[in-house]
Amino acid sequence: xxxxxxxxxxxxxxxxxxxxxxxxxxxxxxxxxxxxxxxxxxxxxxxxxxxxxxxxxxxxxxxxxxxxxxxxxxxxxxxxxxxxxxxxxxxxxxxxxxxxxxxxxxxxxxxxxxxxxxxxxxxxxxxxxxxxxxxxxxxxxxxxxxxxxxxxxxxxxxxxxxxxxxxxxxxxxxxxxxxxxxxxxxxxxxx
Amino acid sequence: xxxxxxxxxxxxxxxxxxxxxxxxxxxxxxxxxxxxxxxxxxxxxxxxxxxxxxxxxxxxxxxxxxxxxxxxxxxxxxxxxxxxxxxxxxxxxxxxxxxxxxxxxxxxxxxxxxxxxxxxxxxxxxxxxxxxxxxxxxxxxxxxxxxxxxxxxxxxxxxxxxxxxxxxxxxxxxxxxxxxxxxxxxxxxxxxxxxxxxxxxxxxxxxxxxxxxxxxxxxxxxxxxxxxxxxxxxxxxxxxxxxxxxxxxxxxxxxxxxxxxxxxxxxxxxxxxxxxxxxxxxxxxxxxxxxxxxxxxxxxxxxxxxxxxxxxxxxxxxxxxxxxxxxxxxxxxxxxxxxxxxxxxxxxxxxxxxxxxxxxxxxxxxxxxxxxxxxxxxxxxxxxxxxxxxxxxxxxxxxxxxxxxxxxxxxxxxxxxxxxxxxxxxxxxxxxxxxxxxxxxxxxxxxxxxxxxx
Numbered sequence: 001x002x003x004x005x006x007x008x009x010x011x012x013x014x015x016x017x018x019x020x021x022x023x024x025x026x027x028x029x030x031x032x033x034x035x036x037x038x039x040x041x042x043x044x045x046x047x048x049x050x051x052x053x054x055x056x057x058x059x060x061x062x063x064x065x066x067x068x069x070x071x072x073x074x075x076x077x078x079x080x081x082x083x084x085x086x087x088x089x090x091x092x093x094x095x096x097x098x099x100x101x102x103x104x105x106x107x108x109x110x111x112x113x114x115x116x117x118x119x120x121x122x123x124x125x126x127x128x129x130x131x132x133x134x135x136x137x138x139x140x141x142x143x144x145x146x147x148x149x150x151x152x153x154x155x156x157x158x159x160x161x162x163x164x165x166x167x168x169x170x171x172x173x174x175x176x177x178x179x180x181x182x183x184x185x186x187x188x189x190x191x
Numbered sequence: 192x193x194x195x196x197x198x199x200x201x202x203x204x205x206x207x208x209x210x211x212x213x214x215x216x217x218x219x220x221x222x223x224x225x226x227x228x229x230x231x232x233x234x235x236x237x238x239x240x241x242x243x244x245x246x247x248x249x250x251x252x253x254x255x256x257x258x259x260x261x262x263x264x265x266x267x268x269x270x271x272x273x274x275x276x277x278x279x280x281x282x283x284x285x286x287x288x289x290x291x292x293x294x295x296x297x298x299x300x301x302x303x304x305x306x307x308x309x310x311x312x313x314x315x316x317x318x319x320x321x322x323x324x325x326x327x328x329x330x331x332x333x334x335x336x337x338x339x340x341x342x343x344x345x346x347x348x349x350x351x352x353x354x355x356x357x358x359x360x361x362x363x364x365x366x367x368x369x370x371x372x373x374x375x376x377x378x379x380x381x382x383x384x385x386x387x388x389x390x391x392x393x394x395x396x397x398x399x400x401x402x403x404x405x406x407x408x409x410x411x412x413x414x415x416x417x418x419x420x421x422x423x424x425x426x427x428x429x430x431x432x433x434x435x436x437x438x439x440x441x442x443x444x445x446x447x448x449x450x451x452x453x454x455x456x457x458x459x460x461x462x463x464x465x466x467x468x469x470x471x472x473x474x475x476x477x478x479x480x481x482x483x484x485x486x487x488x489x490x491x492x493x494x495x496x497x498x499x500x501x502x503x504x505x506x507x508x509x510x511x512x513x514x515x516x517x518x519x520x521x522x523x524x525x526x527x528x529x530x531x532x533x534x535x536x537x538x539x540x541x542x543x544x545x546x547x548x549x550x551x552x553x554x555x556x557x558x559x560x561x562x563x564x565x566x567x568x569x570x571x572x573x574x575x576x577x578x579x580x581x582x583x584x585x586x587x588x589x590x591x592x593x594x595x596x597x598x599x600x601x602x603x604x605x606x607x608x609x610x611x612x613x614x615x616x617x618x619x620x621x622x623x624x625x626x627x628x629x630x631x632x633x634x635x636x637x638x639x640x641x642x643x644x645x
Contacts, residue, residue: 042375043627043629043632044628044632045635047400051400110423117356117360121356121359121413121417124412127409138395158399
């Protein structure tokens with residue numbers, strides 16, 4: 001199946017009572033040297049900074065700025081080309097004897113500025129969706145949470161089976177409210 | 192440890208109340224007052240905008256009060272008024288985010304929503320105002336539709352580009368901010384269809400660290416793009432006037448003047464919306480929209496009122512020192528040439544907000560309502576003076592004319608108000624009005640700060 005020997009894999013979902021317990025558990029996981037685990041919480045919290053997602057995070061958060069810069073450049077280039085084609089090559093409207101084309105470049109600055117900002121905004125939005133893997137209609141963590149009647153309020157540590165030996169034992173030692181084993185289909189592996 | 196657990200229960204009960212409020216706002220039954228106002232607004236929008244637009248399209252712009260001397264009338268006044276409100280919303284949200292103002296959490300989403308509704312209302316006017324509505328697509332950047340390309344050096348084309356850019360990015364910014372809260376509604380709402388729809392809208396969000404990291408970083412970057420965009424957009428709107436040779440329009444102070452006025456009127460509108468939301472959703476909402484929040488927005492209004500005072504002083508002093516037709520025009524306004532509008536502008540924009548120097552009045556709901564209506568009326572009058580009065584008074588006495596709005600003009604204004612109210616009521620109901628994750632984070636940070644201090 002797609003050249004993969006074992007596309008079915010396993011993972012664990014451990015629930016914690018509150019943010020403080022989650023933070024303590026995340027610290028323990030980090031100190032234990034485990035990889036490929038993440039935190040799920042109803043709001044951004046400190047435990048997320050400790051999570052280890054080496055196998056999955058092909059898209060670091062810092063890259064988002066790069067998407068914005070690339071979008072801005074692309075927007076600027078498209079606007080430049082458009083202005084060149086429409087205001088210089090073809091017959092254009094000459095209003096009040098004004099020189100057309102790039103010779104009157106100050107009059108084209110507002111349009112260029114808007115194009116650059118539009119490109120930057122669209123670039124950031126696309127980068128955000130890609131980085132957050134959205135839209136995503138199948139994810140094993142999502143299915144595992146929903147299967148347990150998620151209230152949207154859970155503090156979880158989710159760990160992939162390929163994150164290292166003894167992940168389950170480590171999670172159990174952190175005294176979670178519950179811990180569930182989940183089998184999932186994931187070609188890429190990881191989170 | 193026991194203390195920690197106890198604190199944990201307090202936190203979770205507070206979080207529950209926050210989440211419960213958001214969910215209840217989305218799925219509670221509408222009250223009679225809500226239905227009455229909504230139906231009234233829809234009818235006003237249908238008749239005011241729908242019927243009037245059809246009338247203008249079928250009979251021509253002759254049904255409006257405009258003529259050769261005053262080609263821009265009430266419709267353009269309303270366009271600038273709504274676009275000003277629209278620009279304020281995202282600016283308030285993005286600038287407060289970038290400057291780390293924690294009190295923004297309860298008002299940010301409402302301000303963004305105001306942007307979308309107000310820009311939708313504003314967009315109607317220039318389209319209708321061209322008369323031949325079916326030809327409005329010719330301003331779009333399509334090749335050779337009439338043998339020539341749109342002139343990119345024209346302020347009107349800048350305006351089209353700026354407003355469409357702004358609207359597009361505002362929708363994206365608003366929607367990205369909604370994702371975690373839509374996921375919460377997916378998980379907590381009752382009803383299969385409702386859960387399904389919210390699930391689709393949430394795009395599969397489940398709140399992993401990776402997603403939150405992207406969300407936080409993306410929100411700040413989008414805000415950083417939107418802040419200069421908003422300033423540029425309302426500056427571009429002011430260029431529609433200031434690049435012309437018309438007295439009263441040809442002023443270099445217009446860009447900052449317009450931007451400050453837009454934020455001013457927008458914050459007043461946000462205050463009205465907060466009061467209305469508190470009135471219609473009593474349970475839980477009062478915890479977030481409290482008198483302290485009204486006080487903070489009141490300070491904002493007061494500060495901007497002072498800025499507007501400086502702008503007016505600057506504008507009038509420049510005209511008086513330079514003399515000529517400009518001085519004649521502005522003197523005419525002071526002497527009552529523009530009717531009651533000059534004095535209403537001064538009272539609404541400069542005098543009424545001075546009440547906010549008093550802390551008690553800043554936090555009083557009746558005072559907030561009076562001042563906010565005063566500011567909105569004052570800003571409307573300012574746009575009336577700029578657009579209409581400047582055109583009424585020509586270079587010479589023989590060029591003077593009087594603009595009298597037609598019934599169609601007036602109904603267009605009423606219709607736009609109806610459209611705004613109806614759109615806002617629907618969107619505030621089906622989408623979360625508060626950014627829950629943002630508010631929770633702020634609550635935690637405040638608690639941690641107070642804990643560290645104690």
